[in-house]
Amino acid sequence: MLILVTGGAGFIGANFVIDWLENHDEPVINLDKLTYAGNRDSLASLANNSKHQLVVGDIGDRALLDTLLSQHRPRAIINFAAESHVDRSIHGPIDFINTNILGTFHLLEACRSYWQALPAAKKDTFRFLHVSTDEVYGSLEASDAAFTESNPFQPNSPYSASKAASDHLVRAWHHTYGLPVLTTNCSNNYGPLQFPEKLIPLVTANALAGKPLPIYGDGMNVRDWLYVGDHCSAIRRVLADGKLGETYNIGGWNEQPNIDIVHMICDLLDEMRPRVDGASYRQQITFVKDRPGHDRRYAIDARKIERELGWRPAETFASGIRKTISWYLEHQEWVERVTSGAYRQWIDTNYSERTSA
Ligand code: NAD
Ligand code: DAU
Secondary structure: OOEEEEOOOOHHHHHHHHHHHHHOOOOEEEEEOOOOOOOHHHHHHHOOOOOEEEEEOOOOOHHHHHHHHHHHOOOEEEEOOOOOOHHHHHHOOHHHHHHHHHHHHHHHHHHHHHHHOOOHHHHHHOEEEEEEEHHHHOOOOOOOOOEOOOOOOOOOOHHHHHHHHHHHHHHHHHHHHOOOEEEEEEOEEEOOOOOOOOHHHHHHHHHHOOOOEEEEOOOOOEEEEEEHHHHHHHHHHHHHHOOOOOEEEEOOOOEEEHHHHHHHHHHHHHHHOOOOOOOOHHHHEEEEOOOOOOOOEOOEOOHHHHHHHOOOOOOOHHHHHHHHHHHHHHOHHHHHHHOOOHHHHHHHHHHOOOOEO
16 A cells, blocks of 8 residues: 655655654655655655655656556555745746646646556545646635635636646546545645745744745735645545545645734744844835736635544644744754745745835
């Protein structure tokens, strides 16, 4: 018995693989293209673990997929591989179309032929779990109810449109071909190993480097934040007992405006790593030009996964954000390594045109 994880050198995938091997004996084959967002360093703690094998490759490479499936005969596939950053999707959507849509298509097709040829007992227990996002549901007004699994898809960015397309493909492969799929739609994750292009690690890194903390628009966009370890445990629950063809929303019951998140990071840093001049990191906050098409609010109604699978997040935001900031303080070398080279160009592309508001 073995599972195949895709995108397991990225933020959530690496946390999932590490977490899986702490909780299971079952080996993991980890297929990752090692884009700018995928890092071997994130898997360093598994260097001597014979139950983990990293295969560098693309989910769009059908020949590679066929070889991996026939060689390793996984009992489940968990698909994390994606281009995941909204701002990058605005500057260059093609990679999002290629990986999130075409890549998912090739993965589904490879799985379909592998699954169809399995003996009956293995066919029944095989699972394809697709990891997706709450962004497929679009944007909420302040007074709207939180997203449920039956909300219509109304994606607004090239990223969320590409994820919505992949969710539709997964659904269709179940209804048309009977592929035993499960889909999860999760809110914003935070925690160790997140690439510092996303709000929480970016603000932390900029604060420590004495740089401005860029807040898009008025800072009142709202996200629901979930500690990454809780996302991993939710995926394990869905994989174990989720109903085939169903989707499960995963969230932290923790809606917060961006400006509050940034204030919290500054306050924690003031306490844990005070500035040499004694001033607060809040002084570095700078309001900048908004993200085009910036979704105002996401909120997840996570009652279905609680009712049907007994899952609720374990971490509070107060404890999770403290752990996260401590992790970044203790892993400055990881930050430096993953942000060297091409990342500097990205910062220039994304922030140079955003003059202070
Ligand atoms: P990430 O960008 O940190 O990691 C993505 C990983 O996928 C990287 O290791 C990258 O190398 C790999 N990858 C990219 N293209 C590939 C390809 N063609 N073939 C193989 N590997 C490829 O992303 P993340 O934040 O860890 O997100 C993982 C998944 O969870 C994504 O599907 C994302 O849409 C979803 N998700 C993320 C969040 C979040 O807050 N980060 C929330 C909900 C859902
Ligand atoms: O909701 C789930 C999604 O959460 C995932 O599907 C995505 O993969 C993940 O990247 C995340 O998307 P967001 O766009 O919400 O995350 P990001 O960290 O980029 O931004 C969070 C909020 O902070 C958003 O409202 C934009 C704002 N922001 C972001 C950056 C990078 C800023 O104000 N300044 C910034 O510099």
